[in-house]
Amino acid sequence: MNPENIETVFNISERFPEFTRKWFTRMKKLRVLYLGRWERIDPENEMDKWERTDQEIEMDSRRVMKDLSSLTRLRFLSFQGISTIKSLSRSACKLNKLIILDLRHCYNMEQLPDDIHKLKSLVYLDLTGCEALESIPVGLSRLDNLEVLKGFVLGDVDTAKTCKLAALKRLAKLRKLSVTVHREAYPLDKLIDDIKEFKVLENLNVRWGSKVILKKKHLNKDETEEQEEYERSWRDIKELPKQLRKLDLERFPDKELPEWLWPQKLLYLEKLRLGSSKRNKGFGAVPAGEPTKCGVKVLRLTSLIKLKVEWRELNKLFPNLRLLESYECPRVTFCPCDRNGIWRSEKIDDSTTTLLNI
Known part of the structure; x- marks a missing residue:
């Protein structure tokens, strides 16, 4: 087939997708790129029992990421279950017409680019099962068209570049949100307090990770007073x-x-x-x-x-x-x-x- 006329690429059964160097650069009309695992995953087990079997997909992710910026008409991009992906490149953030980004179960992906705010057309972002992801960049709160966000991570990493849950109130169209909590001192009351100003949110999914310790550690007097002051802000x-x-x-x-x-x-x-x-x-x-x-x-x-x-x-x-x-x-x-x-x-x-x- 002439690459210049292809609009959809869908991986049916290739465990090791291979590409020629100029493959993407010639696909000017490509709208859908689905390279990851497509099979439906049991929603009861998708976070806990992801089977790393012969259905895993591996590819030269660096080269693919490098050439993504050539796909200027891309609307749908899926890397679901590709084990070799450790980060999303800045090149991917140049896809300004992208509507759906599916990164489910890229379990070795450790970070998202700070430039993610450049995906201005993004409506749907799925980070479900990205267990190595410890934080979300603050730029995500600037995706004004985002309606569905799955897999938002609340971890122990807390810097000026980390997106806070409350910051998502800027997303005026956000109607569906799923959150993974890895932070110990972050109870459900605090989470609900953080989303109380989300005007159109209708669907909320919260999952506590295995790293959350159930037993409260013994605090000294100063730590106790600090904890009580922290809790007073959301006790109502x-x-x-x-x-x-x-x-x-x-x-x-x-x-x-x-x-x-x-x-x-x-x-x-x-x-x-x-x-x-x-x-x-x-x-x-x-x-x-x-x-x-x-x-x-x-x-x-x-x-x-x-x-x-x-x-x-x-x-x-x-x-x-x-x-x-x-x-x-x-x-x-x-x-x-x-x-x-x-x-x-x-x-x-x-x-x-x-x-x-x-």
Whole structure:
């Protein structure tokens, strides 16, 4: 084929993609470049059980990165699962028409370029599973068209060049955000306080990494006073942001949910998922009288070995429930789920069906 007429390159089965030196420079019409692994990954296991098998993809990433700037019409770029990528080049930041950048499971990628703010057309950025990534450059908060950001890292690296979570409030179009927390002294209350000014955020996913230590270390007097002063700034959390519709908490590190996350406080949230927590025991106090006014329609519970609740209690806590998923939750009992752990209400309407598909 004449490279000058090619608009899409999609890697189906090549583990070691090879390129001639001038291949990219001649592809003036290329709009889609998908070199990484394309197979769908189980969302329940995508962060914890990425299989480094013969499906890994390796390539001469330096040479590919060097020639990327030639692809001036590129809209979609995916390097998903390419193990040889350690950084994204400045050359990639010259793709000013790029809309989607997929870097999922580039698990050896250690940094993003400071020039990432030059990707002015970027709408969708996925950094899910980039476990070697310790921080995000501050320039990311200047991507004014960004609507979906997955894999934002909250690590221990905190410098003037590090993007803070609260800085993302500049992204006026951001509607979907997933965050990976590797910082020890960064509780959920603080995170919610940081996103309270995100005007259109509807979908939030939070995952705590394995580096987060659950036990608090013993502090001396000065350290205790400093910690208390730090906590006072976000202790007044009373509810989730009203525009938030979906919340996913993975590896929640505490035994009890904060009171503002009890079902009776979730008046606007429609979809809640709790997963892979070894400590969480319940949803807070079960009302003795009338059911709560909780708005949650979809509740997914996965791998919660200590969560203890009965179907009767769930009905009081989540009276508007239309779908329940209970998987590997041995203490969630008496639920009328099928053999796949799914229960669906007969009252499912079109809006709930749409919610299930998102």
